[in-house]
Amino acid sequence: MKWGVVTFPGSNDDRDSVYCLERVLGQEAVPLWHKDQDLHGVEAIVLPGGFSYGDYLRCGAVARFSPVMSSVMAFARAGGPVLGMCNGFQILCESGLLPGALVRNRSLAFICEWVSVRVETTRTRFTARCAAGECLSLPIKHGEGCYVADEATLKALQDNDQVVFRYVNRAGEALESANPNGAVQNIAGVANTGGNVVGLMPHPEHAVEALLGGEDGRKLFTSVFA
């Protein structure tokens, strides 16, 4: 399958994403430059982590208006699978493709650690090969990962089965003590109503080899093509 991996100025997980897709998962990965509106016929798109445009103004706020994003938004609205990880999630929220927003971690600290997330729905393109309630071990590394949304949005997320991942403890419980950044309802990732656009703060692309800590991240990608 042909994947596009977008590089914005300040992206820093774009090469890791290409490595994950090509070397580990045997996919074709096409680098997409932020100034390029041509998606080169890709069948799925990854918005990687990093600090696009230096996180100026707000994380993802400037990237959202880059030329490639108008094509990505059209691709997403036509049902194409789009995965935003970390800064990619922030960009998807800023662009309005996903509801809610991401703000500074409650602790004010940049967090870099492995967390457990529970798969809350398997109806999305990126969780189809997971089991409902399955817990995945994935790394996080962010300063602005606290997911927020107003009450009406949270109700809609619940009613439409759009919450994809929640931070949980080892027993799989979404307790406040398992919440690394203050995210409302321990939300780590959400989807659009169609389930083709998914954003999450953890990094599945960094959890694809046992040597580097675990392979749980693979399922998000294999869900799309396998």
Add this chain to the structure above:
Amino acid sequence: MLAKVYVTPKKAILDPQGTAIAQSLHALDYAEVGEVRMGKYLEVRLTGLSKPQAERRVEEMCQRLLANLIIEDFRFEIVEE
């Protein structure tokens, strides 16, 4: 003409930076300090617009880019230089 734009976190949004600043002020013995909220201040220089036009344009800039209305409120004033 100059637009002075103030972007502030919505009341319902946790503002850990504001909280940390308040704690710091308390540590400096400013016991009178209550809540602190931290936002952004932007100066946007404008040319070739009447004041009503500038107000419309800056309103649009705030809605589209300068503020994220999910988490932030904004207000602005237009001043002649």
